[in-house]
Amino acid sequence: TPDVVVAVDGPAAAGKTTTCVALADRFRLGYLESGRTYRVIAFEALRRGVPTGDRENLVALCDELLHESRDQDLLTSERYQAADLRSPSVNVAVSDVARVDELRKRVTQLVRLWAQRQVRCIIEGRDIGTVVFPSASIKFYLTASPEVRALRRLEQERRGSYEDVLKDVIRRDRADMSRTVSPLVPADDAITIDTTELTLNEVLGQMSSVCERSV
């Protein structure tokens, strides 16, 4: 395992990616966005016509993708465009994908394998501090009100109406928090940061001061 694992979990659009990229740069950490893998599986399911409610075939699809990509590549493949992976249809399908225990086990395994090749890393997701790396050196749980997260997402992606983006944020919160396998919850030892009333720099300041002590 790496010397340092920083786990960053939290609901959709809480600022995980933006802060992780900045911290990775500042503290020279390998960075992994674990949600991307769930999105790749969802995107391929839609493209290949695998119904996302069909667990067995989703798992078969995942194994096929792993085979085609020789495992590691599925995490970091450059073949996929951000716009494709973040489309509204993938946003819906990914919640189905993330519910399937057998898929989660495979993604967890991939993330752990990736981390083994890092000396220090920062990983964002929903279950990094709780399931994937329960012994992570530092655990952050980033959150903000749904309304603020929807506004930030809208500013960032400039797609759709505020009402639609807010609905999607609330729907994904519900799906991520209420699923039976690896639901989204803060780890007991996570540092929770509610960013609703904070600027990006304030959030980064808080996270950096924690990292300075142990990274």
Ligand code: C5P
């Ligand atoms: O982080 P992002 O919003 O791209 O993640 C997309 C979806 O993938 C989440 O809504 C969640 O259902 C799932 N996910 C997960 N566990 C992770 C990362 C993402 O279940 N570690």
